[in-house]
Amino acid sequence: MAKVRVEFRNIALAYGKTQVLRDIDLTIEPGEFFALLGPSGSGKSTLLRVLAGFSRPQSGRVLVDGIDISDVAPWRRDIGMVFQNYALWPHMSVRANVAFGLEERRLPKDVIERKVAAALELVGLQEFAARRPSQLSGGQQQRVALARTIAIEPKVLLLDEPLSNLDAKLRVHMRTELLALQRKLGITTIFVTHDQEEALSIADHVAVLDGGVIQQIGTPMELFDRPANRFIANFVGTINLVRGRLEKTAAGAVFDSPLTGKVDLPATAHAPGEAEIAFRPHALSITAADGAEAPGKIWIRGNVAEREFLGEFLRYRIAVPGADIIADQPHFGGGIEFAPGSRVKIGIEPSQLRLLTG
Amino acid sequence: MARRPNFAQAALALAIGLLLIVFLVIPVITVVYVAFTNSDGSLTLSHFFSFFRLTLMRESFYNSLYVGGMSVVVSSIFALPLAYFTARFRFKGALLIQTLGVLPLIMPPFVGATAMLLLFGRNGSLNLLLGEWFNVNLRIMEGLNAVIFVEALHYFPFILLNLTVALNNIDSAMEESAQNLGASGFRLFRRIVFPLAMPGYLAGAALVFLKVFDDVATPLVLNVTNILAAQAYYRINSIGIDDPIGYVASVIMVVASVAALWGSTWIMRGKEYATLQRGGSTLATRRLGPWQAVLAYGWIVFVLLLVLSPHLGILLLSFSRVWSYSIVPEAYTLQNYVTVFRDSPQMLWNTALYCGIAGVLDVLIGSAIAYLMLRTRLPGRQLLDFIASGAVAIPGVVLGIGYLRTFRDFSVPFADVPFTSFWLIIAFAYTVRRLPYALRSCVAALQQVHVSMEESAQNLGASSRRTIFRIVVPLMAGGMLAGFVTSFLTAAVEISATIMLVSATSDAPVSYGIYLYMQSIAGRGPGAALGVIAVTLVGAGTYLSYRIMRARDTRFEAHQALK
Numbered sequence: 001m002a003k004v005r006v007e008f009r010n011i012a013l014a015y016g017k018t019q020v021l022r023d024i025d026l027t028i029e030p031g032e033f034f035a036l037l038g039p040s041g042s043g044k045s046t047l048l049r050v051l052a053g054f055s056r057p058q059s060g061r062v063l064v065d066g067i068d069i070s071d072v073a074p075w076r077r078d079i080g081m082v083f084q085n086y087a088l089w090p091h092m093s094v095r096a097n098v099a100f101g102l103e104e105r106r107l108p109k110d111v112i113e114r115k116v117a118a119a120l121e122l123v124g125l126q127e128f129a130a131r132r133p134s135q136l137s138g139g140q141q142q143r144v145a146l147a148r149t150i151a152i153e154p155k156v157l158l159l160d161e162p163l164s165n166l167d168a169k170l171r172v173h174m175r176t177e178l179l180a181l182q183r184k185l186g187i188t189t190i191f192v193t194h195d196q197e198e199a200l201s202i203a204d205h206v207a208v209l210d211g212g213v214i215q216q217i218g219t220p221m222e223l224f225d226r227p228a229n230r231f232i233a234n235f236v237g238t239i240n241l242v243r244g245r246l247e248k249t250a251a252g253a254v255f256d257s258p259l260t261g262k263v264d265l266p267a268t269a270h271a272p273g274e275a276e277i278a279f280r281p282h283a284l285s286i287t288a289a290d291g292a293e294a295p296g297k298i299w300i301r302g303n304v305a306e307r308e309f310l311g312e313f314l315r316y317r318i319a320v321p322g323a324d325i326i327a328d329q330p331h332f333g334g335g336i337e338f339a340p341g342s343r344v345k346i347g348i349e350p351s352q353l354r355l356l357t358g
Numbered sequence: 359m360a361r362r363p364n365f366a367q368a369a370l371a372l373a374i375g376l377l378l379i380v381f382l383v384i385p386v387i388t389v390v391y392v393a394f395t396n397s398d399g400s401l402t403l404s405h406f407f408s409f410f411r412l413t414l415m416r417e418s419f420y421n422s423l424y425v426g427g428m429s430v431v432v433s434s435i436f437a438l439p440l441a442y443f444t445a446r447f448r449f450k451g452a453l454l455i456q457t458l459g460v461l462p463l464i465m466p467p468f469v470g471a472t473a474m475l476l477l478f479g480r481n482g483s484l485n486l487l488l489g490e491w492f493n494v495n496l497r498i499m500e501g502l503n504a505v506i507f508v509e510a511l512h513y514f515p516f517i518l519l520n521l522t523v524a525l526n527n528i529d530s531a532m533e534e535s536a537q538n539l540g541a542s543g544f545r546l547f548r549r550i551v552f553p554l555a556m557p558g559y560l561a562g563a564a565l566v567f568l569k570v571f572d573d574v575a576t577p578l579v580l581n582v583t584n585i586l587a588a589q590a591y592y593r594i595n596s597i598g599i600d601d602p603i604g605y606v607a608s609v610i611m612v613v614a615s616v617a618a619l620w621g622s623t624w625i626m627r628g629k630e631y632a633t634l635q636r637g638g639s640t641l642a643t644r645r646l647g648p649w650q651a652v653l654a655y656g657w658i659v660f661v662l663l664l665v666l667s668p669h670l671g672i673l674l675l676s677f678s679r680v681w682s683y684s685i686v687p688e689a690y691t692l693q694n695y696v697t698v699f700r701d702s703p704q705m706l707w708n709t710a711l712y713c714g715i716a717g718v719l720d721v722l723i724g725s726a727i728a729y730l731m732l733r734t735r736l737p738g739r740q741l742l743d744f745i746a747s748g749a750v751a752i753p754g755v756v757l758g759i760g761y762l763r764t765f766r767d768f769s770v771p772f773a774d775v776p777f778t779s780f781w782l783i784i785a786f787a788y789t790v791r792r793l794p795y796a797l798r799s800c801v802a803a804l805q806q807v808h809v810s811m812e813e814s815a816q817n818l819g820a821s822s823r824r825t826i827f828r829i830v831v832p833l834m835a836g837g838m839l840a841g842f843v844t845s846f847l848t849a850a851v852e853i854s855a856t857i858m859l860v861s862a863t864s865d866a867p868v869s870y871g872i873y874l875y876m877q878s879i880a881g882r883g884p885g886a887a888l889g890v891i892a893v894t895l896v897g898a899g900t901y902l903s904y905r906i907m908r909a910r911d912t913r914f915e916a917h918q919a920l921k
Binding site for chain 1: 529531532534535536537538539540541545549550552553556694
């Protein structure tokens, strides 16, 4: 199967006065496993529906393999979509569900039979062909929905919240399976999710949407390590934010806030003035208030307000003047623990600080 | 919640069970028993052989099935496009279609049948016009066609309403996934949308079949006597209560009705309703294209004209002095209304009395059964529901014959009147016939009341009796009112059992009065006038109860939002 590129060009869409998508410009490379990540109402599902042809943008074009398909009817697009609730037709058997798209393409009977069998084999449901969808478990229903879509050999595969209707264990299992299947077929795949862990774990690239606007596009690691703005920093993982002022110097920049004092930063394109720095809870170290201060770190004094045990690590909420700072410490036999109320010092490595805009 | 059955519940269930057995089960079993036994009580099939040896009976049998089946077909032709338009297109016709749906149900078909003859008959308005202009004559109102046409026109709303609800329940993802896989247009409708709405269609179709099978008065008004209901009525009325042929006809009618009901569920066995998932959206509606608009509105106007024709027809007829061989009446008068006001106060009072009794009893029995079903674990509670709902499959003529036979040796206590000619028997027949509908609204009403509302009342110290009267009944009141109104209004136009059970003119309700008037040419005018009065009252009642229900709904809306 030829791998295709998908391009959104300046897509804007509104329902009445509600602007759902604004100026979306996005290119998805051939064969990529691409995630659209965002909170509910961010427009990510709408963008998927624009590609499938179910929502018409007021302006902008959609290109698949370089060809403009903006005015093509949904049933002529050859873009397979797996719906969030699977949308299996209850009046048809599993086999009939999978055969549907092939029949609509007027393929000869024997070809349909072969392709249905192949699709069902791919998802491991050969024995269930005669059953009705209602006789299958949630995970099996999803495989049928997947087989039904793959059977038509679409140019692009769309998955709308593919794992949201599965329980936690199955979700983790299915996401690796989805990835394996995608790699095997090599088909350009776009999936929508509100679960950042899901997006980070399997996607090649992620576009984060909020308020109908793309906030950042990048690999999972880029999003996590270099969040472009406050929204991304908060939405992807957990983060601490400190407000202050940025000043440019000959050597680079200096960030100044009552909490951190003056901190030297490498040269930045960021304009001087109001600014915010961010740092991850797991990049912090905690010592007792009278402990030794390792050089090169920024030290902040505070009180342990709360302690949460999360298995692999302990999460402390530490009250510092004017704010709370979240700090994660790995949990292992013999590790040091701090009880709520303890006076502690938080150590921050300057290289872990990220300057944020917006 | 597991409440242990207690004495009061058991007593209630027993009382209702007894009522149902006496006024539904035993009469039906009696009819079946008589059909299968000789006069000495031995089992036999000979009555069935004699039945099918009679040419008239064979003919009636086929005619009944034919009229029932064809009425479903013609109803579908009216209803399918209308349901399709509302589900598929955004247009200002939804209210129109709703109205269209309710209108024919307010007036039973036999009332308008005479007017339909005058409008669409061989020498009716339409054919006089067509003859003048094109020299053609349409045979719409001839023989069985007349019955099929009139019945379909009155009962197609059952299909329309059920189908529309079913279409509105389809999740848009069902349709979109089919489009995504390459289906579109009519193929999409045929392969995905219609099959998913099938349960709604079949439920409506079965109801149409039942109603048509049940109807004895419309064929008689239209001079069609060779169908089962009419034959059963004639045999018992003219030959006598012991004539077995009438019972055989009755048994066949019951079997056909049960088969229609059972068949509609059997086809759907193992296929569940494709109901809307939480948070899903309904099918997308499009704006009508220009030629689609012409087609859609054209069809709606055409059907609307047909639907309104019996109403307009009896209105014209009620004001006419003479109306025959003319497009509209030749002379107008108010005399018909004068006649009716002189003759009919007794009938109006009788209708109010019988239907009032039936409505109250239906709501009481209906809510009691609903409570036993949903709130207790009493053994046999499902059976009560099953029997009460089963009344829907018993044609009125059959129930009437069953009453006449079962109670022929009983007389009313303290009065030397045989029970079979006592007016109360009509009210009981109405109660049993309308119980299935009242029961459904009571069950729906109680399902709305979450058990936790009762539990919190009990938690705050209310006994279960106090809880019922202070919490359950007030919250159910809307549904109970709806049940009462439905029972009352539909009983007011009941004719099939009435025709069997009215023994004296002084006991006759309005529906019987209309039927009687329509039997003679001279009575048509007054009959139409009485019909207009009845339809106006029923229509006003329906509208009023709709308004009350709406007011209630908005009052409870804020509360519902909290759930």
